[in-house]
Amino acid sequence: MPERFSDSLQQKISDRLRFYEDIGIGDFYRNRMGGVLQNESQVTSGAQELTPRIEEPSLPKRELKPALPAPVAPAQARKFELPQVDTGPSLFETASKIENDTLLKIREDLGDCKRCKLHKARHTIVFGDGNPKAQLVFVGEGPGADEDAQGLPFVGRAGKLLTQMIEAMGLQRKDVYICNVVKCRPPQNRQPERDEVAECSPFLFRQIDTIAPKVIVCLGSTAAQTILQTNRGISHFRGEWLEFRGRKLIVTYHPAYLLRNPAAKSEVWKDLQKVMAELGLTVKRGKTT
Ligand code: SF4
Numbered sequence: 001m002p003e004r005f006s007d008s009l010q011q012k013i014s015d016r017l018r019f020y021e022d023i024g025i026g027d028f029y030r031n032r033m034g035g036v037l038q039n040e041s042q043v044t045s046g047a048q049e050l051t052p053r054i055e056e057p058s059l060p061k062r063e064l065k066p067a068l069p070a071p072v073a074p075a076q077a078r079k080f081e082l083p084q085v086d087t088g089p090s091l092f093e094t095a096s097k098i099e100n101d102t103l104l105k106i107r108e109d110l111g112d113c114k115r116c117k118l119h120k121a122r123h124t125i126v127f128g129d130g131n132p133k134a135q136l137v138f139v140g141e142g143p144g145a146d147e148d149a150q151g152l153p154f155v156g157r158a159g160k161l162l163t164q165m166i167e168a169m170g171l172q173r174k175d176v177y178i179c180n181v182v183k184c185r186p187p188q189n190r191q192p193e194r195d196e197v198a199e200c201s202p203f204l205f206r207q208i209d210t211i212a213p214k215v216i217v218c219l220g221s222t223a224a225q226t227i228l229q230t231n232r233g234i235s236h237f238r239g240e241w242l243e244f245r246g247r248k249l250i251v252t253y254h255p256a257y258l259l260r261n262p263a264a265k266s267e268v269w270k271d272l273q274k275v276m277a278e279l280g281l282t283v284k285r286g287k288t289t
Contacts, residue, residue: 016164101210103132106203110183116199118142118184118192124151128179128207135279136176137213138162139204140254141222142192148185153178158255162219165255165268169276177211179204181226197226209245215275216247220254239271241278248278 005013107127113119126143129152138154146156154162163173182192182200192200204226208216218224221234227244228237234251242249252271253264275281 015160016167097209098206101206103128103207103210106206106210110203113183113200116182116184116196118182118186118196118200121187122184123148125183126151126153126180126185127183128177129153130173130177131175132177132211134175134177134211135214136171136217136275137208137211137215138166138176138178138217138219139208139223139227140178140180140219142180142182142189143185144189145185153180154255157259161255161258165272168269169272170281177207177213179207181223191222197222201226205245208247213247215278216244216249217271217275218249218251220257223254224251239267239274241274250275 004010110125110127113125122143124143124147126147140154143153144156144158146159147153153159162178166173166176181204182196183203184200186192186196216227218227224234224237225231227249228242228251230236234253238251238253240250242251250271252268253261258265258268
C-alpha cells in the first residue's frame with residue numbers, strides 16, 4: 001500500500017505544479033536515478049522530481065526535471081539612459097564604495113535606524129537574507145506584514161512565490177541574497193516615498209557593492225526606479241539587460257504583481273531564463289527516462 005504524503009507536502013507539490021503550469025511547463029519525466037520524493041526537504045530544497053534538470057558550473061549543483069525550452073544566450077547589457085524627467089540627484093552616485101565593507105558592518109551602521117519616518121510603525125528592520133557572496137541578488141520594494149513580523153525579506157505569499165521561482169532556476173534561497181529598497185515596512189504597504197528611499201538606499205547600495213553579485217534582479221518598478229534612477233514605467237526596461245555599477249541588472253515583475261496577474265508568470269520565467277544563461281545555469285535538454 002503506497003504511503004500518502006503529508007498534507008503539507010501535498011500542498012507544496014500542488015503549489016509547485018501550479019507554478020509550472022502557470023509558466024507554461026506541462027511535461028514531466030521520471031528520473032531513473034532520482035527515485036521518488038520521500039520527504040518535504042526534497043520539495044523545499046530543489047524538488048528533484050518536479051523541476052528542470054540544470055547544470056551549474058559555479059553554484060551548488062541541483063538536479064531538476066521537466067523539459068524546458070533551450071536556454072537564452074547571455075546578452076550584452078546596455079547602459080540605461082537617464083530619464084527624461086528629472087528625479088533629482090542620483091542616489092547611487094552619492095553612495096561611494098567603502099573599502100573593506102562587510103554586511104555585518106553595514107548592519108551595525110544601520111543600527112536601530114530612525115533616519116526616516118518608516119521607523120515609527122515598524123516592528124523589525126528587515127535587513128536582507130541569504131548568501132553574502134551570492135552571484136545573484138534580488139531586490140524588492142520593502143517589507144510587508146509577514147516580513148515586518150519575522151525580520152526576513154519575502155516570507156509572505158509573494159515570498160513563497162519568489163522561493164518557487166528561485167527553485168525553478170535550480171537554486172535555493174540560501175544560494176542567493178534577497179533584500180529591499182527600504183528596510184522598514186511602509187504603512188498599509190504603500191510605496192516608499194522618495195525621502196524614505198533616499199535615506200535607506202545607500203545601505204542597499206553598500207550591500208550590493210559588498211556582495212558583488214554577477215547579476216542583480218530588480219523585482220518590480222520601485223526597485224528598478226530606485227537603482228536606475230528613473231521614473232519610467234517598468235515596461236520600458238523589463239526583461240532587458242542593463243548595467244548598474246559594472247554589474248548586469250535585469251528588471252522583472254514583483255511576485256506580488258504575479259499573485260494578482262498569474263498570466264505574467266511566463267514573462268518572468270523568460271526573464272529568469274536569461275539570468276540562468278548569464279550565470280551558466282544551462283538546461284539539459286532531453287528526457288531523463
Ligand atoms: S526604512 Fe531604512 S532609513 Fe528608514 S528607518 Fe528603516 S532602516 Fe532607517
